[in-house]
Amino acid sequence: MDSTSPVPQRLSGKRAVVIGGSMTGLVTARVLSDHFEEVTLIERDVLGDELTTARKGVPQGRHLHILLARGEQILSQLFPGFVPGLVQEGAELLDFGRDLAWFFYGSWLVRTDDSLPMICVSRPLLEAHVRRRVFATRGVRKLDGHEVSGLRTTPDRQRVTGVTVQRPGDPSSAEALEADLVVEASGRGSRLPTWLEGLGYPRPEETSIEIDLGYATRLYRQPSPSPYPWKALYVQDATPSRRQGVITPVEGGRWIVTLAGILGEHPPRDPQGFLDFAKSLQHDELYRAVSSAEPLSDIEVYRFPAHLRRHYERLPRFPEGLVVAGDASTSFSPTFGQGMSAACLTAMALDQALVAQRQRRGPGNLTGLPRHYHSAAAKATLQPWLLASGEDFRFPEVKGQRPLSFTMMRWFVKHLLRAARTDAVVYKRFMRITHLLSPVEELLDPRVLVRVMRAPDVSSTGEPFASTLKKTG
Template structure:
């Protein structure tokens, strides 16, 4: 339950209660294996492995996509063309749809980019039932103007999955000693408590997310029929906020509804139009949070400044007020739409409880980002 998850954000711990939301930890291999097995069990599904999609096939007038060309990675003679009533590009940041559209004579979607230069390092550790007094997850967001964060998830096999995050060029080490020392500098001590005491499993792995990229397919006036682009291939978001999977699932549900109601004609244009608000929301929430860091380069128009000023009141309120904290979490996990943060009841609680902590109210067992990152 969310009340059992220490969630540190905006300089303090969110005052969460049991609101029905559950946070389940799992490694990526487990999630992918479960999804793959369920899809493989569906009737009519065939997996084609060790090959790449080399391009799309269309009608002679190029108005409708009719399939894809597959290129084998192991046997050139095994190349094939697969006919399809509908083609969906979910190839992530490596999507080649913009190039394929250009080759077909269609306009290429405009791009939006914002650089954040995020690096992360992940390690596994043995987990004992008494670790963290039985707490299963800890989330430490980047503090205001800070560059370091992390999370600890209880995952399958009685293990901890610990990820350390660095922003704007900060690089968490993957070696054990460096990993433990980096965790010590976080502004909350639970993550360090785990990595300092638990037995490590295997070696650390690293990753990076350099910049947001959004392809504005919703603005195109011409697009081939029977073709859809979805997920990170449309909009790739900072993985720190764990929103990409939620967006992809919502897009898949929308696509299913469109096909059920309207069939396959104009499916791409319908899809982009109906998912525009979803993608706008995800982009605004994620980039807006990163733009609050003064060193992130990007436009800060007046609407963003107003919302950012409100969030600077809302987060302190969320450290004290369960109603505000729960709504904040629901919005950021796409359970509730962003306007709910401005509901009169929430607004009243924010105005009443959204003071900057002073004096004794700072007595939480956490370190500020500045103190932690400057400690020896």
């Protein structure tokens, strides 16, 4: 909906407030604009119109961000012309199967045509683009340079009625902002568990899977013309190595190069250490590319301690008028590129929950919404959670409750990846699942199982894209 669209007739309430103006807050605000007359998005950072560099509240913005195909689909649905608009601003549109050379656990995966769109853009530019679209939406208002310092409730504390906002660190500027619905989207550092406790509610149970992941990222000038057959490169070591590295293009004719290692095996910040880490990967393609490219930035590092899931869906008591979205609820290891797409999935879950709520209770009555929404959001983020944590569980040092079928799953994944080295159909199915377009169960399709089981045990370790491009049909 843009500023010329009519005001929606079927409303859930007068005003919604969103805490946090990063990807979750933005996408959620856009969705809420279909259900509320007014949506106020409160962000601690100042969000200038021209802001296209990483900001304090989103330090991960300096690192490579992959947008999965499901996230792209939802963003294109919410913001028509999303992909062409980004390309106009400098993003490069690649194809995951055709343009990404992927060295996965000891072999290149097959190269396919017509796979899934891969939008290569820096995180700050992506966020800036979405932000412009959201604030051009009728009814959405920004309150930046302000932070939420607490929740306001009815005297019996059964219902949240708004928030207290202030300028950062200045309690004397505090004022009340009333709302029919408050969405907590302030990220992994969310203070909601503490706020709930202060109101006499239990804190949510947490599942934390410690992985001690380290990232190091540097920008380079893209060589032109490129001497490489690929446009993006991903080298993901097989165990026992804990390392990986990725190159993708971003706007401005640059490469963003991110190296990562889990269980304390962190890539260093100094230039020689960065190159040495790249050289240690199980294929030397990434090192060769990076060592001959011109660096354009310092090396930025980031530490990510653990996958974290706060189980709001399990709470026996929770106030009305309040819901939680995005990293504030589930924060995945970034190496799986799922966070922004999961934020899109929970925004769509909220959209559907609001529609169902009106059908159940009529317009303007939000009683019971948190329970229905939190249950739907937990379901929507279960697949990405299981995919990411399941993959990290391959390291015995990663502690946590493995699913009962874990050994069988690992055996299957090993065979699946072996087939994806040569079979474009299997590769594409695998991609659709990791990109959250299809449920994992689709791999149990007998036609896929037969291909997986019959795949030859071969690996390709030479030059990337040495084999011919395969059609997926």
